[in-house]
Amino acid sequence: MLLNLLLLQCRAGFESECAAEFMQHCVDVGQSGFPRFDAQSGFVLFELYGDALAVIQAVSFRSLIFTRQWCACLPPFEQLPADDRLSVLLPAMTELPVCAELLAEVPDTTAGRELLPFAGKLASAMAQRLRQQGVMLPRKARADWRMHLFVLSGRHLLLGVSPRRNGSTLEMGIRRLKFPGAAPSRSTLKLEEAWHWFVPRAEWxxxxxxxxxxxxxxxxxxGWTWQLVRQGMFVSAVDNGPMAESLMETGQVTHHREDAFGFAPGKPVDWMVCDVADKPARVAELMLQWALQGWCQEMIFNLKLPMKKRYQAVQQCLEEIAEGLEAAGIRFQLSARHLYHDREEITCHLDLRVS
Ligand SMILES: C[S@@+](CC[C@H](N)C(=O)[O-])C[C@H]1O[C@@H](n2cnc3c(N)ncnc32)[C@H](O)[C@@H]1O
Structure with missing residues (x-):
């Protein structure tokens, strides 16, 4: 069966950014289609004119900012019998490529999260039966595809697959992190998640x-300084606001009560991180300046998104940085992600070690 439906999961409220971005990537790989979504639903259904299995392998998952998780889907199951769902679902699953795992997923909304226990139970029952039938490989086996069950209600769900090497290993693409009680703010989780996404664990x-x-x-x-200190770094913390006493007592932090836009490091540093609450274009310009000056090797920064035209604002900022570096002949890798712990903002990584 030709699959022509792609499910894209995103943060609720970011469906139009997720759809616009994916549409652009589709065009880049010579494909086309159209998105369907409800505002605040936490997902987009993208109907392709071509083969969804081909598209999901051609588009690089890591190049998408707003898609947390994705899969190529069978047509939706909309009227499942509540007393015997498996009799409908199991035969359909044989149409999908062979997998060794099944992720239980729901929209990341208040109503969606209530379905998570049900989705988990249904997924384990399905996986068990599929393994008994030899349709699904044992959990530890290597398969090129990963299966997804996306539950919208007891009778309405989607079944699909994503390439094991081109998708998120995490259910709903969500990196759940425990808040470290000693950190001075919840923002700390943004930097921790950023490292998980942008820096391979083996390179930490x-x-x-x-x-x-x-x-x-x-x-x-x-909160971010706390993460840097935890890694053993020596940190210049720039902010007019007060820093937590506990951090200052580590002896690893120097507090500069200065404007970030006028601050220059005495000598280049390994990392620069920036969570300044300001216009994204202004922050992008500051990041470009740091890169052009060669003041750091790697940076992680947040772009706070405007109320409207958020996708265009992101594109403009990233283009401005990339064009500025290209014009100066500086080699770099720039990537961005709407992290689970980000709200009205995205997190970017600029790696200048390739120079
Ligand atoms: C979202 S908070 C940062 C939270 C911090 N990353 C943490 O984990 O605790 C934004 C900070 O940017 C600071 N800020 C805003 N404009 C600034 C500027 N021009 N220079 C320096 N700091 C600035 C604010 O004082 C505020 O503390």
């Missing part, structure tokens, strides 16, 4: 550890 020691130096712009009260 080399890239984050070993007494590196860092600048934290817009640092107060210190």
């Amino acid at each position: 020691d080399a890239r984050l550890g070993g007494g590196k130096t860092a600048v934290d712009l817009g640092a107060a009260p210190g």
